[in-house]
Amino acid sequence: MGARAIWKAHICFGAVDVPVKLYSAVQDRSVHFRLLDAKRKEPVKQHMVDPDTGEVVDSASIRRAFPTDEGGLVILDAEELAEVVPTPSREIEITRFVPPKAITHQWYDRPYFLGPDEDDEGYFALARALAKRKMEGVARWTMRNKDYVGALRNEGDYLMLITLRHAGEVVPASALPAPSGRAMDAREIAMAKQLVSAMEDPFDIAAFHDEYRERVLELVQAKAAGKVVKFPRAAQKKTETSLADLLEKSLAPPKREKKRA
Template identity: 50%
Template sequence: MAGRAIWKGLLKIGSTTIPVKLYSAVADRTVRFHLLDDKHLMRVKQHMVNPDSDEEVTNQEIKKGYEIEPGKFVILTDEDLESLEPKPSREIEVSEFVPPESINQQWYERPYYIGPDGDVQGYFALAEALENRKREGIARWVMRNKSYIGALRSQDGYLVLVTLRNAAEVISARELPTPAGRAPSAKELNMAEQLVGMLEGEFDASEFEDEYRKRVMEFIERKAKGQAPKLSAVKTKRKTTSLDSVLAKSLESLKKGKRAA
């Protein structure tokens, strides 16, 4: 398992504990830029300024406050915030196992790989049991002074822990405006099902990449070498209004492609 462990502890299920390590399953590849002085190309620094007096405020003079009404704040000190932090723990405690379909996709947030840290047999036994029973564990743990809740699942023979958003962050589809208009006709539904059927396939992650990041890095590389940057044209699609015509054109295009192949 590649990468360096970011956390070590015990996976606890009832009275059973399994030593584990936590690894990041995703990496931030965002292109980041530095702010430079236009004349000297030196990095510039940002300063905190009082908007009324235009005077600089030092770090020692800055306080944290929560606005309870316009212009009125509750001040919290570092000691206040430290007292509210959860107690440190080295346990990922699983409280129950649920069917995966009982957790809607919008609840999932950040994935982590869980690797064994000693009890290899117990680790892989649990991964296989989750796969066989088609279940995910609901887990709670503390990491870097923050409490988390997550879903423990089996993937490719390994354990994966995905943090879950809290209830206040998840918006139910029932809160969305009710769509206006008619229901699809039998013909439109049939054509839509044909379209789905003709595009059925297996997910290939290698086909998906950050096109913007790729374009930016290629642009930077050419400028760094003193070459004239080349920009490929961005394609735009013509708007259509008829669902019937959209589906018909899509199906015809797919059929032509299959005949040509």
């Protein structure tokens, strides 16, 4: 089955207006379970419950509240929240173009593919221009009652739009505690460089699987066939107290097995 567009819009900047279709570039493959009653084996439902009485609170009696820094709660009505919802739009406005290095990885959130919508010539011309200039566009748009900021970039001959996290959501490296303890000596630094060089290898994303999901599916198939599967637990690795010992152990050549008489 081919990809299905989830939204339509126009990329706009200056006199440029390119109609596009938005496609999700990722899909959720995580494990999801249904909750069942242990005795009747029937699906159960979740309800909002009064913590004092234990009684179910119907949706009509529920209100939204936002916590304040002082520990209080500000109650907001549905009509009040509707007034702050952004105005619907079909424009992906490019505000500026920046080098790819200007946007570091921690700012990227969710990727989408943009496909052409009728105007193939303008679409592929924009993708080629971004690739040739090696630039990314900083975009703003409103989709499904929410404002977004993102990076417009080329992905081969196509366009990709990646939502970005907002200011205040990204923790800078400077917020981490400063390194403590002794400084590494020249021997340790040299061995660390040697170890990194020895482990250089091409990256193949196809080699990485969701092993937990695969084990769950194997367990489900086995139980459906009347079997039970037990998976061995991974052995815990012993921690090394010295970085030099750890590096030296990693760089040591493998021991050859003695030939049997």
